[in-house]
Amino acid sequence: MISNAAKAQPRGASRPKGLETAARVRKAALKRFAASGYAAVSMREIAADVGVRPGALYNHFPTKQDILKDLMLSHMADLLQAWDSADFPEKMDPLERFVRFHIRYHLEKTDEVFISYMELRNLEPDNFDLVEAERRRYEAILTGILQDxxxxxxxxxxxxxxxxxxxxxxxxxxxxxxxxxxxxxKHDIEDIYLELARKAVAPGATPPLTGDRMT
Structure with missing residues (x-):
């Protein structure tokens, strides 16, 4: 008779391997999508990069669309978590904090950023709504800073x-x-873009519209 511990061992042992494979799929897909574009990449190519049969991918992601959705939602989750844990001086102006954070984070995540913005058009409607909701959460941070x-x-x-x-x-x-x-x-870029952002919202920086607009 097989003990409960013995029965549980294979499942427990396979779970880390499954998570590792899923992570490799994400990494391979990220690289492929960033280099060639989502539409041009096949599941077979991703499987070849990971070193598994194409059918093995479906144990982790039923479709290529699921991989894209996962990459985008993971990017937004990591971005929001990074903002929550960002370490800036308490007395730093909130707009400066946001600008410097955004630039630093995004320069370290160029492939994720490229996919998250350029491949929105390839998301199916339900998946687009999920990703867009997370994007709005991030935008709300800056909106709150500007309103305050x-x-x-x-x-x-x-x-x-x-x-x-x-x-x-x-x-x-x-x-x-x-x-x-x-x-x-990088710090020069931060300073330049911070100045641009400040000027864009500075009191008295923008003259009132005259109403004479080109049509």
């Missing part, structure tokens, strides 16, 4: 949500062009 700053007279923002998306889009574009070893170091 406006209430205190520190910033001039009439549409905090629009300003949030404009600032985040500006910051998120940095990994597309920045390369190590160039004329500007």
């Amino acid at each position: 700053g406006a209430a205190r007279g520190r910033y001039a923002v009439t549409e905090p949500k629009v300003a949030t998306r404009a600032i985040i889009a500006m910051l998120t574009g940095i990994p597309n062009w920045y390369r190590e070893g160039g004329r500007l170091a």
